[in-house]
Amino acid sequence: MDAFFATVEQASKPSLRGKAVIVGGLGPRGVVATASYEARVFGVHSAMPMAQARRLAPNAAYLVPRFALYRSISEQVMGLLRDLSPLVEPLSLDEAFVDLEAGGTAWDERSARLAGAKLRADIRAVTGLTGSVGLAASKMLAKIASEQAKPDGLVLIEPGTERALLGPLPVRTLPGVGPATGDHLRRAGIHTVDELAEAGEDELVRLLGRAHGHALYAMALARDERPVVAERETKSVSVEDTYDVDIHDRVRVGAEVQRLADRCVRRLRGAGLSGRTIVLKVRRYDFSTLTRSETLRGPTDDPAVVREAAARLLESVDTTGGVRLLGVGVSGLADYTQEDLFAQAAGAREDALDEEPEAAPAEERQTATERRWPAGHDVRHAAYGHGWVQGSGLGRVTVRFETPGSEPGRVRTFRIDDPDLEPAEPLPLVARRPGESERAEAGGAGSAGP
DNA sequence: TCTGGGGTCCTTCCACCT
DNA sequence: TCTGAGGTGGAAGGACCC
Numbered sequence: 431m432d433a434f435f436a437t438v439e440q441a442s443k444p445s446l447r448g449k450a451v452i453v454g455g456l457g458p459r460g461v462v463a464t465a466s467y468e469a470r471v472f473g474v475h476s477a478m479p480m481a482q483a484r485r486l487a488p489n490a491a492y493l494v495p496r497f498a499l500y501r502s503i504s505e506q507v508m509g510l511l512r513d514l515s516p517l518v519e520p521l522s523l524d525e526a527f528v529d530l531e532a533g534g535t536a537w538d539e540r541s542a543r544l545a546g547a548k549l550r551a552d553i554r555a556v557t558g559l560t561g562s563v564g565l566a567a568s569k570m571l572a573k574i575a576s577e578q579a580k581p582d583g584l585v586l587i588e589p590g591t592e593r594a595l596l597g598p599l600p601v602r603t604l605p606g607v608g609p610a611t612g613d614h615l616r617r618a619g620i621h622t623v624d625e626l627a628e629a630g631e632d633e634l635v636r637l638l639g640r641a642h643g644h645a646l647y648a649m650a651l652a653r654d655e656r657p658v659v660a661e662r663e664t665k666s667v668s669v670e671d672t673y674d675v676d677i678h679d680r681v682r683v684g685a686e687v688q689r690l691a692d693r694c695v696r697r698l699r700g701a702g703l704s705g706r707t708i709v710l711k712v713r714r715y716d717f718s719t720l721t722r723s724e725t726l727r728g729p730t731d732d733p734a735v736v737r738e739a740a741a742r743l744l745e746s747v748d749t750t751g752g753v754r755l756l757g758v759g760v761s762g763l764a765d766y767t768q769e770d771l772f773a774q775a776a777g778a779r780e781d782a783l784d785e786e787p788e789a790a791p792a793e794e795r796q797t798a799t800e801r802r803w804p805a806g807h808d809v810r811h812a813a814y815g816h817g818w819v820q821g822s823g824l825g826r827v828t829v830r831f832e833t834p835g836s837e838p839g840r841v842r843t844f845r846i847d848d849p850d851l852e853p854a855e856p857l858p859l860v861a862r863r864p865g866e867s868e869r870a871e872a873g874g875a876g877s878a879g880p
Numbered sequence: 881t882c883t884g885g886g887g888t889c890c891t892t893c894c895a896c897c898t
Numbered sequence: 899t900c901t902g903a904g905g906t907g908g909a910a911g912g913a914c915c916c
Contacts, residue, residue, distance in 0.1 A: 434916095454884080455884055455885090457884095459882085459883075459884075460884070461882095461883065461884050461885095462884095463884080463885095463916090464916095476916080477883080477884085477916095478881095478883085479881060479882055479883050479884095480884095481881070481882075481883095482881055482882080482883090485881085521915080521916070522915080522916045523916080524916080525916075605914090605915080606913090606914065606915085607914090608913060608914045608915080609913085609914090610912080610913055610914085611913075611914085639890070639891065640890090640891090641889080641890055641891085642889095642890075642891095642913090662888095664887090665887080665888070665889095666886090666887070666888085667886090667887095668885090668886065668887075669885085669886085670884085670885060670886080671884095671885090672883095672884060672885085707908085707909095709909095717882080717883070719911085719912095720910080720911080721909085721910060721911075722909085722910085723908080723909060723910075724908095724909090725907085725908065725909085755884085755885095757885090757886095759886090759887095
């Protein structure tokens with residue numbers, strides 16, 4: 431999908447179409463999750479600090495992500511992919527590999543192009559959004575082709591042309607070559623994929639280590655035999671929070687770790703999992719990050735056990751100077767627990783989790799009324815109907831009244847405690863016609879969160 | 881300028897065992 | 899009895915991806 435989060439927001443908000451839209455964390459330490467193509471013209475891109483984005487594109491629309499909505503649209507698209515083949519490997523909410531051969535698509539250029547074109551048309555019909563398709567003989571090449579196809583295109587790499595196509599490209603084009611590896615190679619005088627291949631396997635292993643060196647050499651020769659894997663087991667579950675202001679108070683740090691442990695266990699249980707290794711992550715005031723971990727005798731999903739382990743791990747960490755991020759994770763996962771066998775926790779197994787619904791820390795410092803109006807979220811007004819929050823502050827909330835199918839709408843401002851105004855569910859991006867398929871129904875606003 | 885959140889995989893080091 | 903090799907598991911850190 432093209433600039434997925436930003437495109438969804440433009441589709442649901444007519445006044446933002448053709449405009450610079452930036453989705454991400456809006457706090458003082460937020461970063462850009464997705465920038466619309468209009469915003470990229472100003473130099474804004476993913477992972478950029480939000481403060482920098484605001485300087486580059488001061489007039490862009492800034493919105494917080496609505497993951498529940500993105501997830502529901504993602505499910506619609508993944509459904510279309512599974513219509514093509516049983517072998518679908520999702521990479522993220524907006525990207526997946528599909529093994530067309532396993533789905534019965536004939537192994538020739540024309541059939542592949544037809545399948546890709548039909549998919550793009552289906553995605554547009556079902557979601558109203560554009561998607562790009564890369565067709566090639568391997569996952570690496572399909573990925574590169576899809577990058578070249580963006581936005582709203584289809585690129586096919588013909589068998590036999592792979593090395594000629596890859597050769598002149600910068601090494602950073604290859605998946606797995608990030609800033610650090612890119613720098614490393616540049617210092618060794620390697621800039622293009624051709625130069626990577628010329629360097630030879632031994633040299634790459636010497637430079638980058640065994641696994642990375644072998645893998646990169648194979649990719650430079652356009653060799654990639656990795657199969658499309660439909661089911662991937664989860665290996666770890668973790669939660670983390672970056673705080674708007676560094677935390678210095680050791681007691682508060684301890685309390686935050688306990689909250690994170692509870693949140694992590696809630697996620698763990700939600701997935702029907704338990705785990706043996708508890709990991710504490712601390713990012714200090716100077717951005718140095720350290721982790722401490724402890725492996726239990728058996729897997730647990732007991733909040734008390736995870737809390738205790740996290741607290742023990744925290745004891746070995748110096749937090750003077752302040753912490754900007756805390757995280758708690760569980761790995762070594764299993765789908766059973768051994769509490770009964772090993773009695774990790776003395777005393778009764780308590781389920782304090784359900785009793786204390788907790789708020790996200792970024793929201794914690796806001797008042798209850800302010801918290802109801804995050805920028806970009808949907809609302810309904812008793813008199814004016816459906817709209818979305820354009821901004822709020824100083825006791826006021828500004829709402830633009832429009833829907834995915836309407837013309838750009840008008841803006842009105844209300845008091846944040848206006849009784850006629852309430853949060854609303856997102857509307858479907860594509861109007862449903864009578865008798866439309868189950869999938870469009872299931873993927874619509876119905877399953878999206880508040 | 882000042883760096884999110886949720887993951888995966890790899891490397892290095894160390895302890896322990898055979 | 900001492901020493902070394904090699905495997906394994908855990909801990910910690912780093913790179914990368916979206």
